[in-house]
Amino acid sequence: VTSPQGFLAGAATAGLRELKQGAPDIALLYSEQPCAAAAVFTQNRVKAAPVLLSQRHLADGRSQAVVANAGCANACTGEQGLRDAREMAELTARRLGVAVEDVVVASTGVTGCTLPMDSIRNPLLTIEPSRDGGESFARAIMTTDKVPKLAAAAFSAGSRRYVVGGCAKGSGMIHPNMATMLAFLTTDAPIEPAFLRQVLDEAVVVSFNMVTVDGDTSPNDMALVMANGVAGGEAIGAGHEAAPLFRQALRSTCVHLAKGLARDAEGATKLIEVRVEGATSEADARRAARAVAGSMLVKAAVYGCDPNWGRILVAAGYSGADLREETTSLYLQDACLLARGRLQPVDEASLRSALADPDVSIRLDLGLGQGRATAWGCDLTEDYVRVNSKYTT
Amino acid sequence: VTSPQGFLAGAATAGLRELKQGAPDIALLYSEQPCAAAAVFTQNRVKAAPVLLSQRHLADGRSQAVVANAGCANACTGEQGLRDAREMAELTARRLGVAVEDVVVASTGVTGCTLPMDSIRNPLLTIEPSRDGGESFARAIMTTDKVPKLAAAAFSAGSRRYVVGGCAKGSGMIHPNMATMLAFLTTDAPIEPAFLRQVLDEAVVVSFNMVTVDGDTSPNDMALVMANGVAGGEAIGAGHEAAPLFRQALRSTCVHLAKGLARDAEGATKLIEVRVEGATSEADARRAARAVAGSMLVKAAVYGCDPNWGRILVAAGYSGADLREETTSLYLQDACLLARGRLQPVDEASLRSALADPDVSIRLDLGLGQGRATAWGCDLTEDYVRVNSKYTT
Numbered sequence: 001v002t003s004p005q006g007f008l009a010g011a012a013t014a015g016l017r018e019l020k021q022g023a024p025d026i027a028l029l030y031s032e033q034p035c036a037a038a039a040v041f042t043q044n045r046v047k048a049a050p051v052l053l054s055q056r057h058l059a060d061g062r063s064q065a066v067v068a069n070a071g072c073a074n075a076c077t078g079e080q081g082l083r084d085a086r087e088m089a090e091l092t093a094r095r096l097g098v099a100v101e102d103v104v105v106a107s108t109g110v111t112g113c114t115l116p117m118d119s120i121r122n123p124l125l126t127i128e129p130s131r132d133g134g135e136s137f138a139r140a141i142m143t144t145d146k147v148p149k150l151a152a153a154a155f156s157a158g159s160r161r162y163v164v165g166g167c168a169k170g171s172g173m174i175h176p177n178m179a180t181m182l183a184f185l186t187t188d189a190p191i192e193p194a195f196l197r198q199v200l201d202e203a204v205v206v207s208f209n210m211v212t213v214d215g216d217t218s219p220n221d222m223a224l225v226m227a228n229g230v231a232g233g234e235a236i237g238a239g240h241e242a243a244p245l246f247r248q249a250l251r252s253t254c255v256h257l258a259k260g261l262a263r264d265a266e267g268a269t270k271l272i273e274v275r276v277e278g279a280t281s282e283a284d285a286r287r288a289a290r291a292v293a294g295s296m297l298v299k300a301a302v303y304g305c306d307p308n309w310g311r312i313l314v315a316a317g318y319s320g321a322d323l324r325e326e327t328t329s330l331y332l333q334d335a336c337l338l339a340r341g342r343l344q345p346v347d348e349a350s351l352r353s354a355l356a357d358p359d360v361s362i363r364l365d366l367g368l369g370q371g372r373a374t375a376w377g378c379d380l381t382e383d384y385v386r387v388n389s390k391y392t393t
Numbered sequence: 394v395t396s397p398q399g400f401l402a403g404a405a406t407a408g409l410r411e412l413k414q415g416a417p418d419i420a421l422l423y424s425e426q427p428c429a430a431a432a433v434f435t436q437n438r439v440k441a442a443p444v445l446l447s448q449r450h451l452a453d454g455r456s457q458a459v460v461a462n463a464g465c466a467n468a469c470t471g472e473q474g475l476r477d478a479r480e481m482a483e484l485t486a487r488r489l490g491v492a493v494e495d496v497v498v499a500s501t502g503v504t505g506c507t508l509p510m511d512s513i514r515n516p517l518l519t520i521e522p523s524r525d526g527g528e529s530f531a532r533a534i535m536t537t538d539k540v541p542k543l544a545a546a547a548f549s550a551g552s553r554r555y556v557v558g559g560c561a562k563g564s565g566m567i568h569p570n571m572a573t574m575l576a577f578l579t580t581d582a583p584i585e586p587a588f589l590r591q592v593l594d595e596a597v598v599v600s601f602n603m604v605t606v607d608g609d610t611s612p613n614d615m616a617l618v619m620a621n622g623v624a625g626g627e628a629i630g631a632g633h634e635a636a637p638l639f640r641q642a643l644r645s646t647c648v649h650l651a652k653g654l655a656r657d658a659e660g661a662t663k664l665i666e667v668r669v670e671g672a673t674s675e676a677d678a679r680r681a682a683r684a685v686a687g688s689m690l691v692k693a694a695v696y697g698c699d700p701n702w703g704r705i706l707v708a709a710g711y712s713g714a715d716l717r718e719e720t721t722s723l724y725l726q727d728a729c730l731l732a733r734g735r736l737q738p739v740d741e742a743s744l745r746s747a748l749a750d751p752d753v754s755i756r757l758d759l760g761l762g763q764g765r766a767t768a769w770g771c772d773l774t775e776d777y778v779r780v781n782s783k784y785t786t
Binding site for chain 2 (some may be wrong): 075
């Protein structure tokens with residue numbers, strides 16, 4: 001997230017997390033120049049205080065800094081939550097010398113409890129953002145994540161080289177709807193604000209919105225992109241020759257982070273990639289792919305290396321997508337189990353061993369049209385249950 | 394299901410189940426008189442062969458017999474599946490001396506494999522239905538169910554006493570949509586066909602459609618009611634003085650069975666009842682109640698006796714129901730945690746011990762209108778994962 005020029009980050013320890021007490025849990029991301037900025041937020045009716053505040057601060061399409069914390073989501077916290085989110089922005093503005101309205105606030109962690117502001121103030125004011133602080137930032141926003149999720153891509157326009165960077169967190173309560181848990185994207189390219197917004201929306205639809213861990217949409221979801229133009233050159237809008245290159249760079253960064261969320265999901269041992277093609281529309285393909293990736297029964301079968309493929313077809317069947325058994329083909333780890341509605345002979349033992357791979361591929365050809373989409377999910381394990389029943393996370 | 398007069402049932406062993414090999418797994422339900430009959434079926438686009446056949450057989454609103462089997466769902470089985478379902482109906486018609494079109498066929502078990510008809514023919518033709526065969530029928534259709542689910546209610550009109558009976562099976566792939574796994578309701582009252590259909594639809598909406606175990610809608614869902622009129626008296630239609638009594642009897646039987654499904658769900662240790670009131674509409678109340686009952690995070694928290702109530706509000710928030718934090722009140726095991734958006738002090742230790750009860754009650758007052766609904770679900774345990782990952786069920 002600090003790979004593009006002119007972005008700095010850093011973190012400190014406020015002791016907000018029940019687990020990993022000594023690790024940094026509050027972090028700043030700062031751009032030396034004001035940025036064009038766009039974000040998508042949770043569609044949950046319950047919106048966390050930092051989401052409500054950041055929506056206001058981003059209304060002008062500009063931003064210069066982010067303050068984020070783990071351990072407490074500051075969600076379901078009413079008026080006190082809004083006051084605390086505002087103080088987070090004020091402290092950050094004071095520390096970095098930027099306008100309060102140019103600070104985005106993001107929180108993640110336990111819902112239903114307020115931020116311990118007394119523990120936050122001093123650590124926040126001591127953070128020293130640096131050019132190599134990206135990984136510290138990514139680690140500080142982790143909750144049940146086991147690994148930090150970082151990605152970057154580069155593209156060129158004329159003689160100039162631009163970089164897109166990003167990081168994300170999240171491993172439970174993941175079923176983003178117009179946004180993900182927390183994702184921060186940065187670029188040093190001079191992107192026009194309207195185009196930035198459009199490209200972010202497009203990228204989120206095929207990346208974060210296609211990930212599901214447990215079907216639970218969090219009230220804190222946020223994906224933010226900031227473009228500071230520090231690498232120079234003329235403004236890049238929709239008509240610019242570099243527009244498709246930026247679009248591709250942001251998209252691949254988002255997809256990389258989205259797959260990282262699924263792979264590192266709570267309790268997960270496998271990444272499941274569900275490709276749906278031949279759907280009546282792209283919207284139908286997305287519906288079917290998300291339903292299969294989200295089915296508890298599919299997830300449990302993948303965990304157990306059980307080639308119980310009927311569950312895949314059943315999930316597509318209740319997804320709302322147009323589907324006819326007699327035109328549907330189904331592939332599991334590239335083995336064809338159903339060809340236009342006809343059962344295919346399959347070597348169950350070799351399919352079972354293929355399912356032991358940490359990457360499981362499901363491909364469903366609905367045989368009806370040109371719509372296609374890919375979704376990512378993970379297996380359902382006893383550890384998911386343990387993580388979410390034994391601790392307040 | 395044989396409590397009403399004139400209904401007989403029986404079962405035999407065809408060896409269809411991988412587990413419980415010696416137990417009966419194929420069963421007949423038979424009415425001595427032709428019945429007015431109505432059913433609701435799965436809304437999954439993938440419909441099992443017995444569902445497609447039974448929809449045709451029930452088009453005339455009449456039925457006299459049911460043949461049901463466990464171990465194999467005869468779903469995702471194409472043309473062969475339809476031929477096998479038809480043969481099941483023909484064998485039953487021959488055994489009982491009824492018309493083929495008056496036989497309803499129901500199958501439950503593993504999807505994606507065809508019925509072993511060679512193992513089914515002889516056992517099916519040996520079944521001797523009897524007046525006390527209701528429990529054998531209920532046991533024969535169990536899959537991962539641990540207990541048979543039976544219920545009955547009675548009502549009177551004038552000097553006559555009528556009985557409504559029923560049984561149901563299902564403990565995984567439970568998220569009924571216009572129907573449940575398999576439920577069979579019977580009555581000896583002379584119910585007019587149009588009224589029977591209407592009362593069934595009403596009862597299903599508040600019972601089977603409000604149960605969720607894992608969000609997976611099965612392709613075999615079916616709830617059937619048969620009224621044989623054997624107890625005599627004049628036909629009961631919507632305008633009859635006994636109409637509300639029959640409505641209440643069928644509804645309470647369905648609700649009893651629906652709660653039984655949730656309590657006996659795969660891996661479950663607790664029944665969760667979610668009451669939503671104060672919603673803008675009844676549809677909104679149903680949405681919110683089902684979302685809370687179906688949330689993996691709520692289910693896992695209940696399992697671990699973790700009063701992590703933010704997850705409840707979050708699930709209602711993404712349900713699609715109208716919701717405002719500042720008007721919402723939340724009760725867990727009757728303890729008020731949130732009163733019109735304000736956090737309430739609560740003794741966490743006593744709440745934790747209250748959550749150890751096998752019956753967990755969640756009440757959400759949205760404070761917006763008059764809509765109310767109740768949904769039932771169960772906790773999410775390591776055993777659910779084990780059952781659904783280690784065996785093909």
